[in-house]
């Protein structure tokens with residue numbers, strides 16, 4: 094009899110030199126998939142001296158869910174077990190994923206019913222700061238806590254900082270008793286205005302956490318905006334912040350205006366900060382909310398002697414995502430947004446029929462892309478693999494929108510006709526009211542992909558379409 098051990102050695106020997114380290118890591122594992130259980134849970138979002146725990150929906154009992162961490166090229170496997178009272182699905186935001194694993198309920202997979210399970214199994218090809226979240230009734234499920242960080246490490250460790258720290262920032266609307274404000278879930282008012290804006294901001298699942306640091310430390314902060322709808326300004330004043338990546342994409346290290354990072358819902362930023370205060374100091378990280386700056390977290394310096402000062406330049410991250418754009422042969426696609434409060438939308442298509450405003454309100458479809466309110470019969474465009482697509486997006490509404498494409502990243506070319514000063518590659522871009530932006534992507538990933546506003550109330554109320562790469 095051949096022992097299992099000998100058998101496995103034998104297989105490796107047969108494969109010989111064809112097996113790269115990445116391929117070995119990506120090889121099927123024998124163990125069962127780790128479970129990712131979506132279920133009601135409790136979380137101490139608010140200070141325990143005044144409030145009890147909040148009833149939330151969580152992954153494996155935690156909100157945000159525990160960080161999932163792999164190296165670029167490695168495989169992620171999770172068995173989603175649905176213990177919620179409604180169907181669900183998990184989307185791996187920003188990952189250039191195999192289409193069948195994208196988690197877009199109703200487009201790439203059937204919703205996972207209560208009591209059912211679904212095995213997610215995919216390679217995370219690119220390094221960067223990503224996240225995972227519900228993609229079925231996300232406006233409710235994410236308001237209740239179903240999201241978490243997904244960190245893909247560089248293939249070669251990046252040595253530009255002493256350590257890293259993930260700040261998952263979320264925005265909750267709670268009652269005076271500290272419970273999820275359920276009465277306002279699905280409020281038409283929110284859907285037609287700026288989305289569900291909360292009254293409590295948490296960092297890593299709690300209000301005002303204390304984050305111990307050491308004087309002189311250089312830290313890579315991974316900032317994630319997990320809010321339903323709130324655009325976050327995060328002030329890193331006093332920390333000499335330098336931006337090194339947006340939405341997982343390395344950028345040439347650069348400073349930030351007023352030391353503030355602006356993150357639309359779903360956006361991420363990697364920022365290098367230098368802890369420059371004295372041992373024992375307490376320095377807040379502030380978030381702009383409700384027209385004022387609030388202390389969202391406290392950096393508390395321990396009493397160890399300061400580390401030596403770091404060189405002022407920052408080592409850039411290596412880009413692992415490759416794209417090729419051929420603008421001369423680009424497919425031109427236009428997307429006009431309309432609708433919302435104070436907008437001028439009078440009619441739009443729903444389920445293949447044109448509807449007047451009153452009917453749209455009854456159907457709760459109050460935003461539209463090219464006059465179509467969330468109708469999913471036809472894609473916005475079809476492109477062959479490798480084709481460059483130029484999307485011109487005009488925000489003809491009174492609200493900002495956070496436009497997100499699945500399975501692809503894109504380059505921001507222009508804003509109102511002027512070259513975008515940053516020209517970053519991203520997966521989610523903030524589009525101001527009345528602004529026209531041009532973005533370009535390489536249609537590189539075959540399948541059916543969503544394109545929607547990541548203000549989740551806008552998404553459900555009509556700001557959703559898809560495109561097909563074949």
Ligand code: C2O
Nearest residue numbers: 184186359497543
């Ligand atoms: Cu963060 Cu459609 O996703």
Ligand code: CU
Nearest residue numbers: 494546548551
């Ligand atoms: Cu929007």
